[in-house]
Amino acid sequence: MDEYPNIPLQVHSDPTKRGTVCIFGTGDFGRSLGYKLLQCGYVVVFGSRNPNSSNLIPRGAEVLSHAEAAMKSSIIIIAIHREHYDFLMPFSDILKGKILVDVSNNLKINQYPKSNAELLASLVTGAKVVKAFNTVSAWALQSGTLDASRQVFLCGDEAKAKEAVMEIVRSLGLTPLDQGSLLAAKEIENYPLQLFPLWRLPFYICAGFTILVFLYCLIFEVFHPLVTGKEDTSYLIMISIANRVFPIVSLILLALVYLPGIFAAIIQLYRGTKYSRFPDWLDKWMLCRKQLGLVALAYAFLHAIYTLVMPIRYYVRWWVEYYIKAQIKSNTTYPFLNYYAWLSDSYVALGILGFFFYVLLGITSLPSVSNAV
Numbered sequence: 338m339d340e341y342p343n344i345p346l347q348v349h350s351d352p353t354k355r356g357t358v359c360i361f362g363t364g365d366f367g368r369s370l371g372y373k374l375l376q377c378g379y380v381v382v383f384g385s386r387n388p389n390s391s392n393l394i395p396r397g398a399e400v401l402s403h404a405e406a407a408m409k410s411s412i413i414i415i416a417i418h419r420e421h422y423d424f425l426m427p428f429s430d431i432l433k434g435k436i437l438v439d440v441s442n443n444l445k446i447n448q449y450p451k452s453n454a455e456l457l458a459s460l461v462t463g464a465k466v467v468k469a470f471n472t473v474s475a476w477a478l479q480s481g482t483l484d485a486s487r488q489v490f491l492c493g494d495e496a497k498a499k500e501a502v503m504e505i506v507r508s509l510g511l512t513p514l515d516q517g518s519l520l521a522a523k524e525i526e527n528y529p530l531q532l533f534p535l536w537r538l539p540f541y542i543c544a545g546f547t548i549l550v551f552l553y554c555l556i557f558e559v560f561h562p563l564v565t566g567k568e569d570t571s572y573l574i575m576i577s578i579a580n581r582v583f584p585i586v587s588l589i590l591l592a593l594v595y596l597p598g599i600f601a602a603i604i605q606l607y608r609g610t611k612y613s614r615f616p617d618w619l620d621k622w623m624l625c626r627k628q629l630g631l632v633a634l635a636y637a638f639l640h641a642i643y644t645l646v647m648p649i650r651y652y653v654r655w656w657v658e659y660y661i662k663a664q665i666k667s668n669t670t671y672p673f674l675n676y677y678a679w680l681s682d683s684y685v686a687l688g689i690l691g692f693f694f695y696v697l698l699g700i701t702s703l704p705s706v707s708n709a710v
């Protein structure tokens with residue numbers, strides 16, 4: 338295999354193989370990406386500090402010293418943390434003209450004034466740095482659960498280098514999204530640290546309506562009877578009031594899912610064209626319909642659970658009363674009476690568990706940039 342730094346990816350002599358890709362670092366991410374590349378027909382060469390003692394290397398890959406490995410390919414994926422980038426400086430000559438793929442992430446948003454990719458470009462002058470793969474997690478690569486995070490954001494100053502990396506991304510079955518020049522690296526590095534960015538607005542809307550309806554029910558069903566008739570109805574809070582809040586908010590959210598479509602249609606009819614931009618507020622609203630719909634569904638599901646729980650609670654309470662009366666009549670004590678009261682309350686816990694289970698399901702199906710470490 339000869340090295341031609343200006344040719345993006347060297348073609349392997351074996352026609353079943355796509356070409357050689359070099360990966361620096363035999364850590365979690367390097368190994369996972371190597372494994373996936375091997376699966377997709379690439380020849381993979383790892384560059385490591387300890388080529389002989391590296392273990393868990395995917396079968397079929399070669400492990401060499403950094404310098405030897407770099408000679409084998411014109412694309413080098415740097416699967417090493419930013420803090421160790423200066424170790425590359427002695428190899429500057431070998432890396433000249435090569436495509437260096439920066440996959441690194443930080444621990445905090447805007448942790449450094451300069452993005453990791455820009456730092457790499459300034460340390461190894463003459464190399465073509467492309468930022469990519471940082472939003473894909475090692476775990477997703479290995480387990481093949483890439484459904485929710487097939488998008489690979491990438492950026493770089495050299496169009497040809499970017500195209501070569503995009504080709505690799507595509508051949509791994511992922512979708513490259515070109516974000517422009519290396520200046521965009523800072524933003525791309527922040528993506529994995531933004532926790533569910535698409536859920537912020539829907540979360541506020543749902544929380545707002547839930548609190549509002551809950552307070553309304555609380556005032557009319559608990560505070561009002563307490564003030565006017567000195568009647569204590571606080572026992573309604575946990576189940577009856579909650580079960581009133583869920584369907585009301587669920588229906589409001591469902592309306593919020595369908596309303597923007599109607600507004601959009603009216604605007605289009607009014608303007609007489611489909612090809613103009615919607616106002617900003619409508620755009621934001623349309624974009625969070627999926628999340629609002631998911632929460633509406635979760636609330637409807639909770640409503641169903643609580644509705645099922647309620648008659649069981651009445652039944653249990655009836656039994657508790659029945660046994661208390663029986664105890665008084667026969668002047669004896671039944672040992673397990675408390676158990677029934679406890680049982681009735683455990684149904685409440687069941688409802689809450691159901692809720693968390695649903696939320697978990699929702700989270701796993703998110704288009705998650707947040708998958709990556």
Ligand SMILES: NC(=O)C1=CN([C@@H]2O[C@H](COP(=O)(O)OP(=O)(O)OC[C@H]3O[C@@H](n4cnc5c(N)ncnc54)[C@H](OP(=O)(O)O)[C@@H]3O)[C@@H](O)[C@H]2O)C=CC1
Pocket residue numbers: 361362363364365366367384385386387391415416417418419421424440441442443470471472473474475476709710
């Ligand atoms: N893990 C993940 O899910 C993801 C990780 N990333 C990024 O990938 C990069 C690697 O992450 P990950 O594999 O998890 O980390 P690991 O700690 O598992 O591996 C890092 C590797 O870097 C090499 N290394 C460590 N110290 C030095 C040093 N002083 N000089 C030279 N090489 C060194 C080692 O390889 P060797 O011993 O072979 O030299 C080591 O195995 C990071 O930048 C991370 O942000 C991006 C997306 C997801």
Ligand SMILES: [Fe+3]
Pocket residue numbers: 584640
């Ligand atoms: Fe109902």
